[in-house]
Amino acid sequence: MITEKQLAIDAIRKKLVGKNLTYREVYAIMDQISRKKFDDVLTTYFAASGYSEGFTNDELYYLTKAMVETGRKLEFKGIVADKHSVGGVPGTRTTPIVVAIVAAAGFKIPKSSSRAITTVGGTADDMEVLAPVDLTEKQIYEVVDKTNGCIVWGGSLKIAPADDLIIQVEKPLMFESFDKILVSIMAKKIAFGSNHVVIDLPYGKDVKIHHLKDAQAIEKKFLYLAKRFKIRLRVLIHHTEEPAGRGIGPVLEIRESLRVLQQKKNRPLDLEVRAVDLASNLLELCLKDSPEELRKAIKEIYGNAYGWTLDLLQSGRAFEKLQQIIQAQGGNPNVDSETLKLGEYSFADKADKDGVVKELNSKNMTGVAKILGAPKQKGAGIYLNKKIGDKIAKGEVLYTLFSENVYNLREGKLSILHFPIIKY
DSSP, X not given: OOOHHHHHHHHHHHHHTTOOOOHHHHHHHHHHHHTTXXXXXXXXXXXXXXXXXXXXXXXXXXXXXXXXXXXXXXXOSSOBEEEEEOOOOTTOOOHHHHHHHHHHTTOBEEEEEOOOSSSSOOHHHHHTTTSOOOOOHHHHHHHHHHHSEEEEESGGGTSSHHHHHHHHHHGGGXXXXXXXXXXXXXXXXXXXXXXXXXXXXXXXXXXXXXXXXXXXXHHHXXXXXXXXXXXXXXXXXXXXXXXXXXXXXXXXXXXXXXXXXXXXXXXXXXXXXXXXXXXXXXXXXXXXXXXXXXXXXXXXHHSSHHHHHHHHHHTSHHHHHHHHHHHHTTSOSOOOGGGSOOOSEEEEEEOSSOEEOOEEOHHXXXXXXXXXXXXXXXXXXXXXXXXXXXXXXXXXXXXXXXXXXXXXXXXXXXXXXXXXXXXX
């Protein structure tokens, strides 16, 4: 009788030559990876097997289902909201804003977030600036029960554990296949009990997805899986040429999220617009399955979900909700955007001529920020003093590098000679 491990190995061999897999074969692979019965070589072969040819819709369903079933699952009653950004865009930390708004609206939004994969920091890396993110299942239930929301790292919970192990073998090459991104996101949403989801799907030259047609193809697959798993889901596709905020790195990014929630004068308006768009679309989805009384009240008082979102943000209720979440997760709720500590060592790069910013290179920003020490060094990163379309006078600061280590700063300064951040 064939062993489970041999079945999984045969299935990988089968996929490598372009054949389709059954659910039994997919489950065997996910089971072996999740239980660490495969070494990195076999896991890498599987990750590579779907990179060039991809998976059929049935295989995507099988992969998602098997990822969920080989790990732990959380269950929450009623409407459970979530959002996910496909990523690849540094300096666009919308999650804390969206979670705070939706939780303040009264909906559950338990957010399982990742650490850095291809970017300079994941949401979990950033949230860790404010509060612990490595919570137990019991703690997550308690936090959500108290506040409606949480922002935690899912890696320690064995939620879709095969996914986290596949991510580890993908990290050195800094790539994820489109299908793998899709399955990873959906498996985590389903395992966390989410049933109303908004997907932020940027495309552009320097992000994960380069072309509109690819984004639209991914959207169709998201909607297909959502239908199979009976989830209300909406995909928001938008062209992206630069970060929505100005900070790249954990402290710099979370500071901007806080500035939006605190409605500070120096808040990044592009980030606010993006977060409000995501939050209002998510609230609109949630309202579709809410009692008629609530739907009528929102229409009468605010006009629509967008008006409700703006009120929750501008009234300060969303920031108060984030403070509650921070406290419930074990952090200090008396946080202010301007008191977060940046890296001790900094360097301001200045323009050597007049001009206008034509381009910001997200890939180079990510590489330089990592050299500066992010995300491990929370205070490391880059602050963009200028963005696309901004006029520049000779001698003006283009961007500022931060690091917690003088060696990292020196290496960061050298790296920008080979990996320029701004073109003007």
